[in-house]
Amino acid sequence: MYGSAGVHSNPSGMLLSGGSFGRKSQALWASAGQLVSMGQAGLGLVIMLLSWLFFYEFTEATGLMLGAAMLAAGGVGWVGGRARSANLSNLHLLATLLALLLSFNFIGQVVREVHVDCGLAELFLQGRMLEERVTALRQTEAMHTVYSRLNEMEDMLTLVQEGAAKTLELKGEQERLRHTDAAYIGAKLDLLRRHAQSALDNILSNPNLNETVVRNLNEADKDYLRKRLDTADRVVARIQKHHEEDGQDITFEEYNELLSALTDASVFADKHGDGDLVQARAELPNMAGALKRRRDDEYHHLLPGSAHKDLERINARRARSRAEWERQLTQILDAQAQAGAGGADMGTQLAEHCVRESRGHAITMAAGLLAVAVQLASAYVALSLSMRLPLKGD
Structure with missing residues (x-):
């Protein structure tokens, strides 16, 4: 085919x-x-x-x-x-x-x-x-509901005013915490800088450490002086850089490293037992929290002080008042619907x-x-x- x-x-x-x-x-x-x-x-x-x-x-x-x-x-x-x-x-x-x-x-x-x-x-x-x-509501019940709501408005306005005041108070506490953190961080860094500068001055301004004396030192003493100078100079330079960059660069790890360097007994035997440095080491958790808050810059999410508790209480009162009014209105609507004011079943009208x-x-x-x-x-x-x-x- x-x-x-x-x-x-x-x-x-x-x-x-x-x-x-x-x-x-x-x-x-x-x-x-x-x-x-x-x-x-x-x-x-x-x-x-x-x-x-x-x-x-x-x-x-x-x-x-x-x-x-x-x-x-x-x-x-x-x-x-x-x-x-x-x-x-x-x-x-x-x-x-x-x-x-x-x-x-x-x-x-x-x-x-x-x-x-x-x-x-x-x-x-x-x-x-x-x-x-809503149209079928009896006039007396509707007026009663409106009258009750108007009576509550004065209390609601008072709550709104109190809430605004507490909100401003909370924002003020958040700003105070921001400034407190900045001052605390600055004070601790200045403490390290002063101790490091003091160590530098003790070496550079010591009349007994002239060129001849240094030249006659043994290698261990020379190495000790060199480490002391390098460490103190590094601490001063790092803190100076932090201040120049408006405090946004230092981290907790760096701060802990600088503090550990100044309290190293092998380099700064005279600083190892210093009361201020010992206290600074004891306050390391506080310093970590302050540096974290300053780095994240989310103070508006924090709830310092007692203003936030008052604000929560005010908001809860407002919510309860509104829920009660809605409950009353729902009861009236349901009563009218049961009395036949609501009309036929919706399924029959589709x-x-x-x-x-x-x-x-x-x-x-x-x-x-x-x-x-x-x-x-x-x-x-x-x-x-x-x-x-x-x-x-x-």
């Missing part, structure tokens, strides 16, 4: 050897295509039925179009698989891709109808029912299609997702089959 010896020797149309193997492969893929096509067509009928039962207007039309496309694609695929026609398989693939696009559109439309449009309708009805309840679509949402979404999976499987089978079948004229 195809007029070519090459075709008879290799009917699969692909780079496969063995005619029997090619025919067997074609038969398997053709059978798979027929099965998938039957499922595709059957699912299309189900989607058409669901769309007709649960949806209206555009969503219903989209579902019917999707079902018709799947039904047509399934029919073409079944005929193509039975006839083993590459052209029909290609047409099946094209129809399946179109149905796949319609499947995504259908799923999005269902989600919009149920969750957006009907949700807005429900929200509108809730607002209208609340409006009706549009019919919202009620029906809500009932069929789960099964329709499952059918839509299943349709996507079936389209993908059908497209894969159609593509695989078309690659194994020769085109007419080949």
